[in-house]
Structure formats: C-alpha cells, structure tokens
Amino acid sequence: MTMTTYRSEAPPARDGFGQLLRAEWTKFRTVRGWVIGLVAAALVIVLIGLFGAAASNFSCAGPEGRSCAASTPPVGPDGEPVNDRFYLAHQSLSGDGSITARLTSLTTVSSSDNQKTEPEPWTKAGIIIKESTTPGSAYAALAVTGGHGVRMQHNYTGDIAGTVSTKPSWLRLTRSGDTITGHESTDGTDWHLVGTVSLPGLPSTVRAGLFAASPHHEVITESFVSTSATSYPTLATAEFDRIDLQGTWPDTGWTGDSIGDRAGGGPGGGAEPPVGFDETGDGVTVSGAGNIAPIVAGRGGLGKTIESSLVGAFAGLIAVIVVAATFMTSEYRRGLIRTSLAASPRRGRVLAAKAVVIGAVTFVTGLAAAVIAVPLVGAVERDKGHFMFPVPTATEVRVVVGTAALLAVAAVFSLAVGTVLRRSAGAVTVVIVAIVLPYILAIASVLPSGPSDWLLRVTPAAAFAVQQSVPEYAQVTASYAPADGYFPLTPLAGFAVLCGYTALALGVATFVLRRRDA
Amino acid sequence: MEATIEVTGLRKRFGPTVALDGMTFTVTPGKVTGFVGPNGAGKSTTMRAILGLDSVDAGHALVGGRPYRTLRHPLRQVGSLLDAGALQPARTGRNHLLWLAHSQGLGARRVDEVVGQVGLASAIRRRAGSYSLGMRQRLGIAAALLGDPPVLVLDEPVNGMDPEGIRWMRGFLRSLAAEGRAVLVSSHLMSELQDTADHVVIVGRGKVIADVSVADLIESASGDRITLLTTARTQAMTVLAHAGATVAVTGADTLTVSGLSGERVVAVLGENAVPFSEVSAHRASLEEAYMELTRDAVEFHAAVAEEAAR
CATH class of the missing domain: 3.30.70.100 (Alpha-Beta Plaits)
Known part of the structure; x- marks a missing residue:
C-alpha cells in the first residue's frame, strides 16, 4: 500500500518576532499571580509614598510662642526655595550707576562663644545690588568669600568665580538697565571683569550697598548606622573703605537692615549674633550672619523633593524582581521550557521576546504608579505644611519616566539572571542583593557617605540616580550624601550602569540558553 | 515537506553514561511507529534530539529532511508531546494552547478545533493544575495537533490514562496515521502498542535492537x-x-x-x-515477541559481561 504524505490545510503564516511577542504576552497575562504581582508593585509604590508623607510630622513653634511663619522659605526669581538672610547697609540707587568699595578685612566669630574662628568657606561679604529688601528678591552681588576668593553671584543659583584672593580686594558693581557688571581689582586702578549678569525686570530704583553673611558652621560626623551633625551660627564682620557711589543716590546715608531676619523657627539655642553696621571715617563695618543661597534638600531639611514621593520604588522593585525572575524560572521548574523551545527553536529570540514583554509591562506599571504617586504624595506633603522643591517639568518627567525605566530594566536583569540560574529563589536573591540592598544601605544612612557613594557607582543600584531632582550647589556647603538624595553619578550615567549589568546578564543568559540542553 | 523522521548515528554521553550509542532508524508516513525499550534505553533522549532540545555528540536527526532547529514554524511540521505535566498550573488549558497557537501565527479558532478533537472541551477553561494525568495527556495531544503537522512525536502518551482513554488514544493515533502522518510513539511497555503500532523500533542501551514491522515480529515469534x-x-x-x-x-x-x-x-x-x-x-502476543527479543539481548549482554569478567 502506498501512503500519500499528509498535507496540512492550514494557511501558511508569516514568520515573525511579533508572533513570539504575542505568545509571551499571552503567557504573562494568563497567570494571575504575575498580573497581581505587578499590580501589587504599583500599589506598594503609591502606598509607601503616602505612608511616608502621612507619617512625617511637621511642627514648629517659634521662640516665645511665635508662629512658624517662616517655615515656608522665600522663593527666588526662578521659583526655587532660597535662604536670603544677611545684614545689609544700603541706599537706594535710581537708574544706572555703580558702587565701588574696598574690602580690607573679613573675620568671623562663633556666635556661641564669641571666639574668633576661621571664616566658613562660603562666608561672604561685599557689595550688592538688590531689587528690594524683601527676601527672595532679585540681586547681583560681588563678594569676597572665606575660602573661594572673589565671587560674583546672582539670583541665588548663579555663581561666577573671580581671580582675586588677596585682601584688600576692590569690588565694583555697575548697573546698566537690566545688566549688572562686576569688576575686581587688587589696587583700585587695574580692574578685571568678573562677570556680567542679567536681572530681567529689575525696577529702575533698587537698593544697593554693603553686606555680610556667614552660614552656620556644620560638622557632620558619620559612623556606621548613625550620622550626627553639629551646627552653630557664625558671624562675619567685614570692613570696607574707599566707597565710591556713581549715578543717582538720593539717600543721604546708609540704612541698616537685617534682611530676612527670622521671624521664628530659627535653630534653637545660641544667642543671636550681634549683627549691624558702623560708619568709621570713610569706611563702613558690616556684621552679618546667614546666607544668600538656594536651600539644599537633605536629611535635616523641611522641604520635600518629588523623588520623596517615590521612596516606595525599592519595595515595588522587589515585587517586580520576583515576577520577572519567576516569568522565566517557572518554565524550568515545570519543564515548560522544552515546549517553549520546541515551539520556537531560535532560543535567543525566545529570551528577547520574554525580555521585551516583561520590560514593557513593568514600564507601564511603574509609569502608572509614579504618575499617581508624585501628585498624590505631593498634595499630602503640602497639606502637612512641607514645601516642595519645585523642579522644571523636564526634570519631573525624567524622574517619573526614569523610575519606570529603572523598574523595567531591573525586570529584564532579573529575567536574565533567572535564565542563567533556573531557580527563582537564587535569582531573586542575587538581584535583590545587587540592586535593592545597596540602595537601602546607602539611602537609609546605614553606611557612611564614602562607601554609600561607592556602592551607588559600581552596583546596579546606581540607576536610582534617575530620581535625583535637585542639583548640588557648589556654592552651598551641605551634606550631599546619598542619604540626602544626592547620587554620585548623573541620572544618565547611573541608569547606564544598570543597563550595562543587564546587557551583560542578557549576554550570558543567551549564551547558556543556546548551549544548554533544554 | 516529507513526513519522515530520519535518525542517523546519534551518540550522546552524560558524563560517564552513554545515553545514545549510534541510534539509527527512520519513521515513515502513514504508520504508527512504536519506539520501545526499557526505561533508560535512550527513547526520551532521542526524542529530545529529534526536537532540537538536546545536542548530540555525533550523528543527526532530520525531520522532513531538515534539522528541527531550522524549522520556522516547527509546530506546523512536527507536533510533539514530551511531558504532559509540563504545564504552568495556574494557567487554564485553553490559555496554554492559546500561547502556543500565537507562537505559530495561529488563532483561537484553531485552539477550539483541537480541543474538540481530543474531547477536552468541558474542562478546557479550568486551571491546568487541576487536571488528571489523563486530561493532561489529552491536552498534550491537542497541543501537538495545533499546527496540523504531518509528523507527530509522542513520548509515552497513554501513561496514566484509564482503559477508556487508552482505547481512545489507540484509535486516535491510528486515524492520524491513516491520514498519512508519520507517528512516532514511545513506550516502555510493548503491550501498550498492541493494536496500535504498525512498526516497532526496539531499543536498549542507546541503540536499536530491532527495527521491524509488527506483523513480521509476531510471525517470527509465533513459529x-x-x-x-x-x-x-x-x-x-x-x-x-x-x-x-x-x-x-x-x-x-x-x-x-x-x-x-x-x-x-x-x-x-x-x-x-x-x-x-x-x-x-499459536499466535504470539506483541509482549511475548518483545520478551523473546529482549531475552536474547539480555542473554547476549550477560554472556559478554561474563566473558569480560573472566
């Protein structure tokens, strides 16, 4: 008997990666535990954010029962919260003009014991042109600093270095419309340009004069598991002479004002430094404390950053890691991998399809969680009396999308490790130790900032840098440790570290998947 | 594509153990070919090698003249059932078939067709974890049939089935072969292949002991x-x-x-x-014929071992 070979009547189908993607997506969505796991990840992210906000306690009582009016800091021209507290001897300047002064000495005392101390690096005294005496108003200043020479600063974040570092130092600010130009000199005849800045919308009459400010002296002592900070106020005294005012200066003398004098909520204890000014012959001596600078987010600060709404990301990440690892390891556990590879013998493509599917569903989940958490938690924080550090929209989008991308790439990493190890317990442990543990050690102040920085450079946890929304300011002395929300790598570089580890793991996974008997 | 399986000189070692020792046979269309041997004879390893899942040290296995790994829609050419228990227990039977169908560019309609063919329609929307072994075997057969393939490779498909299921499976396999498909069915019990197989490949210790039609085998054993x-x-x-x-x-x-x-x-x-x-x-049963054949093989091995021991 001759037998005719069987011919299928099924229509031919195109061979495509899309079919594999569809198959892996069907696999994923038809196991309820995985879907629930991702929904749980999103919920955990939102809920931990809300819990953190709800548990945070903000209370402040000013001295002698004064209210906490200054708990919300002034805001600079660009919207960022600022410190704007210093002593100013000023006159009004109408229209264009200039002010020139020679700073002959700059000394500081600790206001706790009135002992002379080294000036703080960012103790500063010099000349300033300011929109008004209202804290947060626009300004340009040319100052001699305790440790950074002559600086021209404006509107809190602008900082241009001069060249003069010897005293006496000659300083000159010239106003021409919205433009302020700063010059420095060592002898009053040979002037060098320091910088030119623009203060848009500066009124025709401004305040101009001599100022002094000195930030708190801060000593941060770090040890394992604990960080302690010692801080005391300092007072700067600067002596000026050879003051030369050009243009229209209608006032007849100097007015002294303690700008932004705390209406309450200052650090408890310690006598107020004796701020003020004295006119001596052709000179003026100004004593002031405080700082003119952006407020820096950190452990001790009252402000909240948008990434603090996303502190739950690490917990959501744990759920994502478990789901992603199991998405692969369950195939090995049940022997289903043979069915998968018999259906699609090109094994690299199976892994690629799985990676795309788990990455995409995790990204969407993470994005949804972040988009919900950021405004929701922010609203609760504001309701509690915290202020939010405003960030540009692009930064906010980067933090939200970056968090989703971090979760997605970590999911792919977990999938790849699961492929190599074939056991969910092992894979989950490895990935958590690689990503979540370093992050927690660094963020929770368990380790000092040195090892923390190191961990956040070399481990996949570096990718959490995508969440940093506030910049470090060179002109502000503060703790810029991971625990304060400052990462050693830029967002892109940190994310690249995670991507590098993931690419490596995927490479090894592809290699072993191709080589191994299924 | 030609509905054949050609296995030529397969050799494979797992460490010191020789799993395949020159396994060679051909499965032709229109017949159920039994693949028989004791546990550990190399049946499953051979099947995995045919499906491109296990690599071999030497030799090759071709399906329709091509290595399995080069097939673009393999399930449309070779349907296979290796382990009926290879299921995600939380997934329903239907969804298991659905992802397989999607991987081959097939849709839900084809899934419903094969579910009807294997008589699993009433249970198909239940979690696969709740299936009896017999139901899993039927689900596995449905998966093998998804791509309507001319070649079927089934590892112990009646294992764990009740007598009614075994009877159904025999008829079903015969009808698949009658349509012109090449059907390779393994078993460690020759009796399971009685009334099913047209041809048997009997293996032991990683190689073929006999490659013979069932009619000839019984005739020679009956004497x-x-x-x-x-x-x-x-x-x-x-x-x-x-x-x-x-x-x-x-x-x-x-x-x-x-x-x-x-x-x-x-x-x-x-x-x-x-x-x-x-x-x-006297008409020998397939089992008797098998026992006769393997007794020779066992005696031969015993004699060789004895000689070697001297």
Missing part, C-alpha cells in the same frame, strides 16, 4: 507452535512426546506443542483416543 486445549493433559503430553514433539504446559488445560503440524497433532491424539477440545495455531 509453528500449536495450542492444545485438553482435560487429559498428562496423557496428551506422553503421546505427543512419543511422536517427536516438544510440549510445554502453559495453563491448567493448555499445552503448547512445537515440532509437529496441526494435522499430525490431531491424528496422534485420535490414534491414542486422547480427548481434546481445541487445536489451534
């Missing part, structure tokens, strides 16, 4: 033996032995006689007035 039913067993044995036959007792009233034709047996019993109720040509 020219006669089955005799008689109440006078002792008397019958005596007279037949005198007439030059070899007689063996195979039951209370049953004797198996060799060395004499059926006519001679009837004549000798008649001459000596020995009562008997039936004389028939």
Whole structure:
C-alpha cells in the first residue's frame, strides 16, 4: 500500500518576532499571580509614598510662642526655595550707576562663644545690588568669600568665580538697565571683569550697598548606622573703605537692615549674633550672619523633593524582581521550557521576546504608579505644611519616566539572571542583593557617605540616580550624601550602569540558553 | 515537506553514561511507529534530539529532511508531546494552547478545533493544575495537533490514562496515521502498542535492537507452535512426546506443542483416543515477541559481561 504524505490545510503564516511577542504576552497575562504581582508593585509604590508623607510630622513653634511663619522659605526669581538672610547697609540707587568699595578685612566669630574662628568657606561679604529688601528678591552681588576668593553671584543659583584672593580686594558693581557688571581689582586702578549678569525686570530704583553673611558652621560626623551633625551660627564682620557711589543716590546715608531676619523657627539655642553696621571715617563695618543661597534638600531639611514621593520604588522593585525572575524560572521548574523551545527553536529570540514583554509591562506599571504617586504624595506633603522643591517639568518627567525605566530594566536583569540560574529563589536573591540592598544601605544612612557613594557607582543600584531632582550647589556647603538624595553619578550615567549589568546578564543568559540542553 | 523522521548515528554521553550509542532508524508516513525499550534505553533522549532540545555528540536527526532547529514554524511540521505535566498550573488549558497557537501565527479558532478533537472541551477553561494525568495527556495531544503537522512525536502518551482513554488514544493515533502522518510513539511497555503500532523500533542501551514491522515480529515469534486445549493433559503430553514433539504446559488445560503440524497433532491424539477440545495455531502476543527479543539481548549482554569478567 502506498501512503500519500499528509498535507496540512492550514494557511501558511508569516514568520515573525511579533508572533513570539504575542505568545509571551499571552503567557504573562494568563497567570494571575504575575498580573497581581505587578499590580501589587504599583500599589506598594503609591502606598509607601503616602505612608511616608502621612507619617512625617511637621511642627514648629517659634521662640516665645511665635508662629512658624517662616517655615515656608522665600522663593527666588526662578521659583526655587532660597535662604536670603544677611545684614545689609544700603541706599537706594535710581537708574544706572555703580558702587565701588574696598574690602580690607573679613573675620568671623562663633556666635556661641564669641571666639574668633576661621571664616566658613562660603562666608561672604561685599557689595550688592538688590531689587528690594524683601527676601527672595532679585540681586547681583560681588563678594569676597572665606575660602573661594572673589565671587560674583546672582539670583541665588548663579555663581561666577573671580581671580582675586588677596585682601584688600576692590569690588565694583555697575548697573546698566537690566545688566549688572562686576569688576575686581587688587589696587583700585587695574580692574578685571568678573562677570556680567542679567536681572530681567529689575525696577529702575533698587537698593544697593554693603553686606555680610556667614552660614552656620556644620560638622557632620558619620559612623556606621548613625550620622550626627553639629551646627552653630557664625558671624562675619567685614570692613570696607574707599566707597565710591556713581549715578543717582538720593539717600543721604546708609540704612541698616537685617534682611530676612527670622521671624521664628530659627535653630534653637545660641544667642543671636550681634549683627549691624558702623560708619568709621570713610569706611563702613558690616556684621552679618546667614546666607544668600538656594536651600539644599537633605536629611535635616523641611522641604520635600518629588523623588520623596517615590521612596516606595525599592519595595515595588522587589515585587517586580520576583515576577520577572519567576516569568522565566517557572518554565524550568515545570519543564515548560522544552515546549517553549520546541515551539520556537531560535532560543535567543525566545529570551528577547520574554525580555521585551516583561520590560514593557513593568514600564507601564511603574509609569502608572509614579504618575499617581508624585501628585498624590505631593498634595499630602503640602497639606502637612512641607514645601516642595519645585523642579522644571523636564526634570519631573525624567524622574517619573526614569523610575519606570529603572523598574523595567531591573525586570529584564532579573529575567536574565533567572535564565542563567533556573531557580527563582537564587535569582531573586542575587538581584535583590545587587540592586535593592545597596540602595537601602546607602539611602537609609546605614553606611557612611564614602562607601554609600561607592556602592551607588559600581552596583546596579546606581540607576536610582534617575530620581535625583535637585542639583548640588557648589556654592552651598551641605551634606550631599546619598542619604540626602544626592547620587554620585548623573541620572544618565547611573541608569547606564544598570543597563550595562543587564546587557551583560542578557549576554550570558543567551549564551547558556543556546548551549544548554533544554 | 516529507513526513519522515530520519535518525542517523546519534551518540550522546552524560558524563560517564552513554545515553545514545549510534541510534539509527527512520519513521515513515502513514504508520504508527512504536519506539520501545526499557526505561533508560535512550527513547526520551532521542526524542529530545529529534526536537532540537538536546545536542548530540555525533550523528543527526532530520525531520522532513531538515534539522528541527531550522524549522520556522516547527509546530506546523512536527507536533510533539514530551511531558504532559509540563504545564504552568495556574494557567487554564485553553490559555496554554492559546500561547502556543500565537507562537505559530495561529488563532483561537484553531485552539477550539483541537480541543474538540481530543474531547477536552468541558474542562478546557479550568486551571491546568487541576487536571488528571489523563486530561493532561489529552491536552498534550491537542497541543501537538495545533499546527496540523504531518509528523507527530509522542513520548509515552497513554501513561496514566484509564482503559477508556487508552482505547481512545489507540484509535486516535491510528486515524492520524491513516491520514498519512508519520507517528512516532514511545513506550516502555510493548503491550501498550498492541493494536496500535504498525512498526516497532526496539531499543536498549542507546541503540536499536530491532527495527521491524509488527506483523513480521509476531510471525517470527509465533513459529509453528500449536495450542492444545485438553482435560487429559498428562496423557496428551506422553503421546505427543512419543511422536517427536516438544510440549510445554502453559495453563491448567493448555499445552503448547512445537515440532509437529496441526494435522499430525490431531491424528496422534485420535490414534491414542486422547480427548481434546481445541487445536489451534499459536499466535504470539506483541509482549511475548518483545520478551523473546529482549531475552536474547539480555542473554547476549550477560554472556559478554561474563566473558569480560573472566
């Protein structure tokens, strides 16, 4: 008997990666535990954010029962919260003009014991042109600093270095419309340009004069598991002479004002430094404390950053890691991998399809969680009396999308490790130790900032840098440790570290998947 | 594509253990080919090698003239069932078939067709974890049929099935072969292949012991033996032995006689007035034939081992 070979009547189908993607997506969505796991990840992210906000306690009582009016800091021209507290001897300047002064000495005392101390690096005294005496108003200043020479600063974040570092130092600010130009000199005849800045919308009459400010002296002592900070106020005294005012200066003398004098909520204890000014012959001596600078987010600060709404990301990440690892390891556990590879013998493509599917569903989940958490938690924080550090929209989008991308790439990493190890317990442990543990050690102040920085450079946890929304300011002395929300790598570089580890793991996974008997 | 499986000289070692030792056979279309051997004979390893899942140290396995790994929609050319338990327990049977269908560019309609073919429609929307072994086997057959393939490779498909299921499976496999498909079915029990296989490949220790049609196998095992039913067993044995036959007792009233034709047996019993109720040509069961074959193989191995021990 001759037998005719069987011919299928099924229509031919195109061979495509899309079919594999569809198959892996069907696999994923038809196991309820995985879907629930991702929904749980999103919920955990939102809920931990809300819990953190709800548990945070903000209370402040000013001295002698004064209210906490200054708990919300002034805001600079660009919207960022600022410190704007210093002593100013000023006159009004109408229209264009200039002010020139020679700073002959700059000394500081600790206001706790009135002992002379080294000036703080960012103790500063010099000349300033300011929109008004209202804290947060626009300004340009040319100052001699305790440790950074002559600086021209404006509107809190602008900082241009001069060249003069010897005293006496000659300083000159010239106003021409919205433009302020700063010059420095060592002898009053040979002037060098320091910088030119623009203060848009500066009124025709401004305040101009001599100022002094000195930030708190801060000593941060770090040890394992604990960080302690010692801080005391300092007072700067600067002596000026050879003051030369050009243009229209209608006032007849100097007015002294303690700008932004705390209406309450200052650090408890310690006598107020004796701020003020004295006119001596052709000179003026100004004593002031405080700082003119952006407020820096950190452990001790009252402000909240948008990434603090996303502190739950690490917990959501744990759920994502478990789901992603199991998405692969369950195939090995049940022997289903043979069915998968018999259906699609090109094994690299199976892994690629799985990676795309788990990455995409995790990204969407993470994005949804972040988009919900950021405004929701922010609203609760504001309701509690915290202020939010405003960030540009692009930064906010980067933090939200970056968090989703971090979760997605970590999911792919977990999938790849699961492929190599074939056991969910092992894979989950490895990935958590690689990503979540370093992050927690660094963020929770368990380790000092040195090892923390190191961990956040070399481990996949570096990718959490995508969440940093506030910049470090060179002109502000503060703790810029991971625990304060400052990462050693830029967002892109940190994310690249995670991507590098993931690419490596995927490479090894592809290699072993191709080589191994299924 | 030609509906054949060609296995040529497969060799594979797992460490010191030789799993495949030159396995060679061909499966042709229109037949159910049984793949029989004791556990550990290399059946599953051979099947995994055919499906491109296990690599081999030497030799090759081709399906329709091509290595499995080069097939673009393999399930449209080769349907396979290796392990009915390879299921995600939380996924329903239907969703298991659905992802497989999607991977081959097939849709839900094809899933419903194969579910009907294997008679699993009532349970298909339940979690696969709740299935009995028999239901898993049916689901596995449905998965193998998804791509309507001309070649089927099934590893122990009746394992764990109830008698009704086994009967269904036999008929089903025969009908698939009758449509012109090449069907390779493994079993460690020859009796499972009775009335199913047209051809058997008998393996032991990683290589083929016999590659033979079931009809030839049974004929050679039956020889020219006669089955005799008689109440006078002792008397019958005596007279037949005198007439030059070899007689063996195979039951209370049953004797198996060799060395004499059926006519001679009837004549000798008649001459000596020995009562008997039936004389028939003996037909060996597949199991007997298998035992005969493997006994030779076992004796051969024992002899070789003994010699080697000396």
